[in-house]
Amino acid sequence: MTDTTHKPKPSWARRLRSWAMDAALLILIIAGVHFWQTRDMLLGPAPPISPEMPALFAEHLRPPAKGEASLVVFWADWCPICRLELGTLQSLSRAYRLQSIAAHSGTAEQVAAFMAQEEVSFPVWIDESGDMAKAWGVSGYPAAFVIDDQGHIRYRLMGYSTGLGVRIRLWLASF
Numbered sequence: 001m002t003d004t005t006h007k008p009k010p011s012w013a014r015r016l017r018s019w020a021m022d023a024a025l026l027i028l029i030i031a032g033v034h035f036w037q038t039r040d041m042l043l044g045p046a047p048p049i050s051p052e053m054p055a056l057f058a059e060h061l062r063p064p065a066k067g068e069a070s071l072v073v074f075w076a077d078w079c080p081i082c083r084l085e086l087g088t089l090q091s092l093s094r095a096y097r098l099q100s101i102a103a104h105s106g107t108a109e110q111v112a113a114f115m116a117q118e119e120v121s122f123p124v125w126i127d128e129s130g131d132m133a134k135a136w137g138v139s140g141y142p143a144a145f146v147i148d149d150q151g152h153i154r155y156r157l158m159g160y161s162t163g164l165g166v167r168i169r170l171w172l173a174s175f
Helices: 012-037 080-095 108-118 131-135 163-173
Strands: 070-075 097-103 124-127 143-147 152-158
Touching: 070 080, 070 163, 080 097, 080 163, 097 131, 108 124, 124 131, 143 163, 152 163
Parallel strands: 070 097, 097 124
Antiparallel strands: 070 143, 143 152
């Protein structure tokens, strides 16, 4: 004897509700991870970048326009995620004020050789000891800060960030 009873399929409303709950749970998990990763990073007024640090391509740093947000990025040459973002940083440096800090990446000569190998030329300050990264509360790389035109940190990012995501935050920080 075969069982001819069929389990009724869930209605579209029930499926949609289930998918919405799954999506909400995923968003909560991602937000929780983000807040955990950025918990020690600075908020409030952004500290100045030390003018005593060696710099490469500083001539490419343009002054901020009125109402324009800027981006400060901490990266390391040994970090695979940072290497993935180099092209994005190069692109962002053409459209926005970008200040990058190569932390724990060696001397200015070593960072210059790395940047030549990767064919990038955005402004970079050399933080051999990682002291500047510590001052900003950075505990991992890459780390980025979106700073408004008043010098206040508006957004903190840790790990891989898409160019679109960074551009949206820069745009929002301009208001």
